[in-house]
Amino acid sequence: MTSALLPTYARAPIAFERGEGAWLVARGGERYLDFGAGIAVNALGHAHPHLVEALTTQAQKLWHTSNLFEIPDGERLGQRLVDASFADVAFFCNSGAEANEAAIKMARKYHAAGGHPERYRIITFEGAFHGRTLATLAAGGQQKYIEGFGPKVDGFDQVPFGDHEALRAAIGPETAAVMIEPIQGEGGVRPVPPQCLRGLRALCDEHGLMLIMDEVQTGVGRTGRLFAHEWSGAAPDIMSAAKGIGGGFPLGLCLATREAARGMVAGSHGTTFGGNPLAMAVGNAVLDVVLGDGFLDHVQRVALVLKQKLGALPDRYPHVVTEIRGEGLMLGLKLAVPNTEFAAAARAEHLLVIPAGDNVVRLLPPLIVTEADVSEAVARLEVTAAAFTAAMRGAAE
Incomplete structure (x- = not known):
């Protein structure tokens, strides 16, 4: 069916119906870890009370x-x-x-x-x-x-x-x-x-x-x-x-x-x-x-954990991730593979990230993100990067 909407967006084939904290739930019930936050918009996550x-x-x-x-x-x-x-x-x-x-x-x-x-x-x-x-x-x-x-x-x-x-x-x-x-x-x-x-x-x-x-x-x-x-x-x-x-x-x-x-x-x-x-x-x-007590301290603390965990990716998957950039909870993975393909592959692992210029994907989680969320996100990025690496090895053989 032809959409009534002006076709100015290349939308991913997912519709979300609710969210909580750093997670979104699609119509079919699938849960996605949201490290895009509506392009840095949902600073306090979804449905913050x-x-x-x-x-x-x-x-x-x-x-x-x-x-x-x-x-x-x-x-x-x-x-x-x-x-x-x-x-x-x-x-x-x-x-x-x-x-x-x-x-x-x-x-x-x-x-x-x-x-x-x-x-x-x-x-x-x-x-x-x-x-x-x-x-x-x-x-x-x-x-x-x-x-x-x-x-x-x-x-x-x-x-x-x-x-x-x-x-x-x-x-x-x-x-x-x-x-x-x-x-x-x-x-x-x-x-x-x-x-x-x-x-x-x-x-x-x-x-x-x-x-x-x-x-x-x-x-x-x-x-x-x-x-x-x-x-x-x-x-x-x-x-x-x-x-x-x-x-x-x-x-x-x-x-x-x-x-x-x-x-x-x-x-x-x-x-x-x-x-x-x-x-x-x-x-x-x-x-x-x-501006509440300790909130920005939390952002700095969890951001440091995220950056430290991401730091292993260029060493482990050098033909996929070449550099970690950014500050705080505004981080980017500079890639050696197309960023749109990487973002789609991460989405298949139920992790949402956002392509940017210079062949980068952005990680912009809600500021209320937890260290457990960070560990889960990095694990899904590992799976994504490993799949690209395996595909490259297979193509070379």
């Missing part, structure tokens, strides 16, 4: 009023995020792409408000992914996503990942900002070294540029800190976040210093659904857990 209670309680009271009126839980969530971060102000929206659009507009408006509207160009990095809108596609610069959608939105200059000289050379009189992911997710789980983030902060200060950090995938505890840039000690001027902040409910966030946001006055930006009472109830519930 505190999130369920927050959402259902709020749903019985009020869903939506629009930003024409005060939303007290939004004020509360914004203040909590400001208190826990570098920022002075917060803007809520619905997705990571929207959060990045807000960040881009804010950086340009900062210079325009200071009398320099000619400063609108933003330097980004090859391999980056910032969203699927026309502007965020241009920011990411990946041709496979841009092709066929008309001329690329002007104002973005890509430089090679890790090329400091190219970065410095790209700065000109029209440059407004530099935009970077502390760890490239879609680009292959490629971390930016802490010293490079500190150097980037100094470079932006030297040239009067806004530093935008895209923490859509890395934020809200994913690396063991509330935001990944905290490990470097280098703070941005503007930062986007999404995915984990809603724990599965659509929620995006743009944080900024008051100076960076000086141009964003009434009427300069907006959203119909962003920051509605349902989203704010869930966002506050997520922070209750993530």
Whole structure:
């Protein structure tokens, strides 16, 4: 039967009907260990009782009023995020792409408000992914996503990942900002070294540029800190976040210093659904857990166990897994076999992982994952890698 859905996804032939913690249950009753977490979205796993209670309680009271009126839980969530971060102000929206659009507009408006509207160009990095809108596609610069959608939105200059000289050379009189992911997710789980983030902060200060950090995938505890840039000690001027902040409910966030946001006055930006009472109830519930005593310590501890257990794979299966990358619970396996085939083979072992660029598969388990879950996941990865190795030996004989 022909589907009524637009065919923009190559969907795996599985439908899930319920989940609990780090596990999903398909319609047929099969259990899958979820090390994708909805692409780093289900930060607290599936059916977390505190999130369920927050959402259902709020749903019985009020869903939506629009930003024409005060939303007290939004004020509360914004203040909590400001208190826990570098920022002075917060803007809520619905997705990571929207959060990045807000960040881009804010950086340009900062210079325009200071009398320099000619400063609108933003330097980004090859391999980056910032969203699927026309502007965020241009920011990411990946041709496979841009092709066929008309001329690329002007104002973005890509430089090679890790090329400091190219970065410095790209700065000109029209440059407004530099935009970077502390760890490239879609680009292959490629971390930016802490010293490079500190150097980037100094470079932006030297040239009067806004530093935008895209923490859509890395934020809200994913690396063991509330935001990944905290490990470097280098703070941005503007930062986007999404995915984990809603724990599965659509929620995006743009944080900024008051100076960076000086141009964003009434009427300069907006959203119909962003920051509605349902989203704010869930966002506050997520922070209750993530900022609770010992939670980020748990993330760091279980992440270390996962990375240690994964460390044996390149030695045992060198023709399948060549490198372990990433930080915290955002890890990648660099492969010598096609990553889509490896992900499908892992799925056959009832383990969900996510392909990324540079022939990597991502491991993005819920932050509530246990050491027992980690051991089970690594055992299933071992079975997957061993099957590829056996197939290669058979083909060679």
